[in-house]
Amino acid sequence: MISLSKKVCLLGDFAVGKTSLVRRFVYSLFDDRYLSTIGVRVSRKMIVLPRGQDMVELSLMLWDLAGSEEFNTVRTSYLRGAAGAILVCDLTRTTTLDSLPAYAAELRQVNPGAWLVVAANKGDLVGEHRLTEAQVAQRAAELAAPYFITSAKTGANVEVAFHRLGELVVA
Amino acid sequence: MDAQRFLPDAADSSASSRAESATDRSMAAMPAQSEGPAGADVGLDELRDILAAPDRRRAAATEARVEALERRTADPAELVATISPLLGDMIRRKIQDNREEMIEALYPIIGQLIGRSIAEAIRELARAIDARMRTSFDPAAVWRRLRGRMAGIPTEALALREVLPFRVIEVFLIHRETGVLLRHLSGEPATADQADLVGGMLTAIRDFAQDAFGRGQEGQLDEIQYGDRRILIEASRHAYLAVVVEGIEPPGFRATLREQLLAVEHRCAGALRRFDGDTSRFATVERDLSVLLNLSPTQAATTARGLSAGQRRILIGLAALLTVCLLAVCAGSALAAHRLLSRPATTITIVITATPGPTATPTATATPMPTFTATPTFTATPTATPTPTATPTPTSTSAPLPAARVGQAGVNIRSGPGLNYPVLEVAEAERLLTVIGRNATGGWWQVCCTQAGAVGWVASLMVALEGDILVVPVTDGR
Numbered sequence: 001m002i003s004l005s006k007k008v009c010l011l012g013d014f015a016v017g018k019t020s021l022v023r024r025f026v027y028s029l030f031d032d033r034y035l036s037t038i039g040v041r042v043s044r045k046m047i048v049l050p051r052g053q054d055m056v057e058l059s060l061m062l063w064d065l066a067g068s069e070e071f072n073t074v075r076t077s078y079l080r081g082a083a084g085a086i087l088v089c090d091l092t093r094t095t096t097l098d099s100l101p102a103y104a105a106e107l108r109q110v111n112p113g114a115w116l117v118v119a120a121n122k123g124d125l126v127g128e129h130r131l132t133e134a135q136v137a138q139r140a141a142e143l144a145a146p147y148f149i150t151s152a153k154t155g156a157n158v159e160v161a162f163h164r165l166g167e168l169v170v171a
Numbered sequence: 172m173d174a175q176r177f178l179p180d181a182a183d184s185s186a187s188s189r190a191e192s193a194t195d196r197s198m199a200a201m202p203a204q205s206e207g208p209a210g211a212d213v214g215l216d217e218l219r220d221i222l223a224a225p226d227r228r229r230a231a232a233t234e235a236r237v238e239a240l241e242r243r244t245a246d247p248a249e250l251v252a253t254i255s256p257l258l259g260d261m262i263r264r265k266i267q268d269n270r271e272e273m274i275e276a277l278y279p280i281i282g283q284l285i286g287r288s289i290a291e292a293i294r295e296l297a298r299a300i301d302a303r304m305r306t307s308f309d310p311a312a313v314w315r316r317l318r319g320r321m322a323g324i325p326t327e328a329l330a331l332r333e334v335l336p337f338r339v340i341e342v343f344l345i346h347r348e349t350g351v352l353l354r355h356l357s358g359e360p361a362t363a364d365q366a367d368l369v370g371g372m373l374t375a376i377r378d379f380a381q382d383a384f385g386r387g388q389e390g391q392l393d394e395i396q397y398g399d400r401r402i403l404i405e406a407s408r409h410a411y412l413a414v415v416v417e418g419i420e421p422p423g424f425r426a427t428l429r430e431q432l433l434a435v436e437h438r439c440a441g442a443l444r445r446f447d448g449d450t451s452r453f454a455t456v457e458r459d460l461s462v463l464l465n466l467s468p469t470q471a472a473t474t475a476r477g478l479s480a481g482q483r484r485i486l487i488g489l490a491a492l493l494t495v496c497l498l499a500v501c502a503g504s505a506l507a508a509h510r511l512l513s514r515p516a517t518t519i520t521i522v523i524t525a526t527p528g529p530t531a532t533p534t535a536t537a538t539p540m541p542t543f544t545a546t547p548t549f550t551a552t553p554t555a556t557p558t559p560t561a562t563p564t565p566t567s568t569s570a571p572l573p574a575a576r577v578g579q580a581g582v583n584i585r586s587g588p589g590l591n592y593p594v595l596e597v598a599e600a601e602r603l604l605t606v607i608g609r610n611a612t613g614g615w616w617q618v619c620c621t622q623a624g625a626v627g628w629v630a631s632l633m634v635a636l637e638g639d640i641l642v643v644p645v646t647d648g649r
Contacts, residue, residue: 002449002451003451005367005450006351007351042371044368058448081348082349083349
């Protein structure tokens, strides 16, 4: 089995649920305070994928970046060397989807070959949705990225989204 | 008049009932008091006594309590016995609730005490080392003394430095751009499964420090201290080493780190430049890095001076061989002299055949040169006739000099190895410069040449190396 380690980032506006995705589905040694101090927290997500005849044990080193204006000046250096990113938006707030192209541009400026996956989070809050799946699909298509309607609360599609990003970065 | 209205709240019911019965009596006596002025005074006194009695009793009790308190405070032993349990509980609770505040409050006292205690301990240690230095005939001590003299450092200081504890606890080799952990060595196996996360966060902290404090500067975070432990960081173009140490690193330890990192960069140049996430390609560098983990202070200092353990062994071997050869020559000479002296006196004719030594031309020939002949009774002929076999051939096997390719940002070619030297020229991106030397730390490379044909220096971080840096000599630029 081949072992690979890749750096990927979680990007998205404040309170879209990036940290919730990390908290429930990946291994983290450090607590949330790092996000408010240096603007980033590194976690690990292990997934196993097929690649040709081999199996790949992929260690996704997830850089969860604070979705706050005050860390904008340091974000670029945190993006350096990232093989891909999960762009997270909140289905209950339309502006969070509008922000995704800026995040994608920032990432691809530093890493032109970076892969993207869009996670439209809070899929469980059905009655409060302000975004339709069609809108998400259109934005994802513009970014040349697959998309998933996820829920950090129920776990719906979270593993699938990470898995898809893993497939893209080892391809 | 209702006398009971003026009675204060009685502390006990008996006093109250006594007061009530006294009041009853006084009320009963009232008609008698109206009989004359003298009788009225007596009645008033009695009434006053009755009314004031509870206050008097209370005052007496208070007085007794105050006296008891005064007695206790006047007796230091009793005072300590009373306060100690309360004080202990209070301090414990305070420490529990607000440790930092207590430390700050106590620091001026405790810090001073600790300082004095440490100073005294160091003085004791220095005295002990001094005494040992004066009496010891250990070769190591003699060597240390010699080193001290040469370096102008007191021998005691050298000895003290050697006994100070120093330990390398963990070594992280991290890919500079991605923060992915390439290799991790530790004396504490419990930390192994979290090392990649620590590596990632270290990279984030480096980036943060660079962005927050190092804008427009070439500096970088090179040390983090936490309690007794420090993280020493040494970076090269594609990777960096983060070494967790305890104690004070020996002189030259940084240079050792730098050398190991350069060796890693050199050995894995391709894998580092085109890093695809496969960390197994760096397994070969583990042996290099384990040197750091097993380094003792003296080893580090020696390594830093460029003398490895293997080299030292070779030197010792050569010295031993030389000694044996000298002894053999002496013994042979003594034996020959003894034999000559023990023979009867004879006239000896010695025929010396001189054979010319190897010359640069392979056609060298031997020409016998008889020199003198005495009356021949005995002839000793040396038989050793060395044959010239030396064939002079060109032995130039030096490796080609490495080249430094200038990065996209360009690079300043300076007149010396440091930012304080003036810039001779700004080399444009992708330009190739021949590396002809390096400084002791490997941070600067001497290159040839500027457009004007001058030799200059470039920061190694700003260029990509093509070739083996170890083939060029270490030079200080003078």
